[in-house]
Amino acid sequence: MAAVYQALHRRVSSLACRLHSTYVRKMRYLNQLKEDDSLCRQAQTSGTFYLFHNLSPFLQKAGKKYLVPQLSATEMRQILEKFPEAEQWIEKSVLIGCSDEHRPRFALDLGALDKSVIESELQGSFTDLRKALFVVDSEDSPLLASAQSLLRWHDSHQYCSKTGQPTQKNAAGSKRVCHASGVTYYPQMSPVVITLVSDGSRCLLARQPSFPPGMFTALSGFCDLGENVEEAVQREVAEEVGLEVQSLRYSASQHWPFPSGSLMIACHALVAAQQAEISMDTLELEEARWFGLEEIVEGLKREPGSSKQGDGSFLPWFPPKQAIAHQLILEWLQQQTAQTA
Ligand SMILES: NC(=O)C1=CN([C@@H]2O[C@H](COP(=O)(O)OP(=O)(O)OC[C@H]3O[C@@H](n4cnc5c(N)ncnc54)[C@H](OP(=O)(O)O)[C@@H]3O)[C@@H](O)[C@H]2O)C=CC1
Ligand SMILES: [Mg+2]
Structure with a gap:
């Protein structure tokens, strides 16, 4: 039996090694280009x-x-x-x-x-x-x-912001150079934190006036210069819904092309159940509220088209699977289901 395991282990290791070297060779080739x-x-x-x-x-x-x-x-x-x-x-x-x-x-x-x-x-x-x-x-x-x-x-970077002269891209488009000033510009993206706040039994979702009717999502916000991820999460939650984050956990990240290339950093945050009263920033948000487990399960089943009711109002629905907000909501649901099982 041990020999079978060893043979299997060797096969898996050699497969992993081959996969790895394909990846490494590919990355090195791209870097050369x-x-x-x-x-x-x-x-x-x-x-x-x-x-x-x-x-x-x-x-x-x-x-x-x-x-x-x-x-x-x-x-x-x-x-x-x-x-x-x-x-x-x-x-x-x-x-x-x-x-x-x-x-x-x-x-x-x-x-x-x-x-x-x-x-x-x-x-x-x-x-x-x-x-x-x-x-x-x-x-x-x-x-x-x-x-x-x-x-x-x-x-949007065809001119040097220092000299106003045209910039030239390299062949791959991984940078642009201003030959007058010698400045090299590299493609930029903006870090954005996206946070699913929970009070232990409910999660907090919000909507901005520009969202499609009925769509609710996790709180998000651009990181300020000099801030780390933890500080950005705490500040955004305080600014947008007036709550104090007790603890947070990183989940995953995603490149998001709107408004012009963001790195979405997704986290779960916990607030104290006794201090979970929302005080919403009405300049940015139209609605922010707590959702229970059942409401999340129902909302995940809905699509934009199926959320409209007879009286013209909309039942809540959540971003599709391509958006990292969807993953945060699914993770919260799994965690809650595991806790209540
Ligand atoms: N993939 C996903 O699952 C999700 C992605 N998102 C994305 O997250 C992004 C940020 O969320 P949002 O709540 O709007 O952010 P914020 O809460 O930070 O508010 C947006 C405002 O911040 C200001 N701002 C600060 N820095 C920047 C910057 N680098 N680029 C643009 N605006 C900036 C702008 O204000 P002003 O114009 O007044 O200067 C803007 O209107 C959105 O673009 C959205 O597409 C959001 C939810 C889900
Ligand atoms: Mg925001």
Whole structure:
């Protein structure tokens, strides 16, 4: 029996080792492409391309599914030939990853070109990211989110903030340089804390006036400069609902492309049940309240379409699985269920 376990252990270890080395080789290859412009330009000739138009990704509909097509360099040339100065367009692409076989993936925004020509040629449509993220396969949404954030960053950092001179991107799009001042700019993102507050038996969800009707989510807020995650969570909870956090636990993080590339840092926070009276910040929030276990179970079953009642009001529903708020709510539910079992 011991021999069988040892053999199994050896197989698992060797598999893990192979998986690891594939990952390491891939990351090192991507890093090389970021550092070496000529290698990256060469890679553009064998890579695949995701298309955007004014930051909306290109999708194709196949039955009920939405696909995110990857175009080959040849297909890209065929499309770009329809427009003047085709060659310049490939230069604008940014590196967003590569396959395990080291086939690089790029994203390219063709915002200055006539979108109807591209849409009819490729039989699909450029779709707002707020819709696209929720209709594509779950492995495609993080890719669209990070590609759009990078394209957005390039679009809004074309000039040096010190000299006002144009900045130039490197081939991979991992940085921009102002040759007049020598300043190098790197893509930025904003850390945001998202916190599911619990008083031990209920959890606190809130809505902003801009949310779709009926949608409630966990409290969130941008970190201030100089703050750590714990301080940001405590401050946001105090500011938005007037409660004092007793303890907090990190859960997970997620890149979120709205409003312009955020790193969502998700935590669970506990407040004392005896001091759980909400005092809401009415400038930011429209409603904030405690939800019991049953209400959370019911809310998770609802979708935007099924939450409207006969009198025009909306029953609560929560963000879809692509948003990290959903994961926090599920974790809280599991914890409560385990406690009450
Ligand atoms: N993935 C998920 O599950 C969820 C994601 N989120 C995301 O979290 C983000 C932050 O949540 P929110 O509650 O609005 O944040 P805040 O509570 O921090 O309030 C937003 C306000 O903060 C100010 N602000 C400070 N720093 C920034 C910055 N770097 N970028 C933009 N605004 C800033 C702005 O005020 P002013 O304009 O007055 O200067 C803005 O209107 C949202 O963009 C939302 O998309 C939220 C919930 C769930
Ligand atoms: Mg907030």
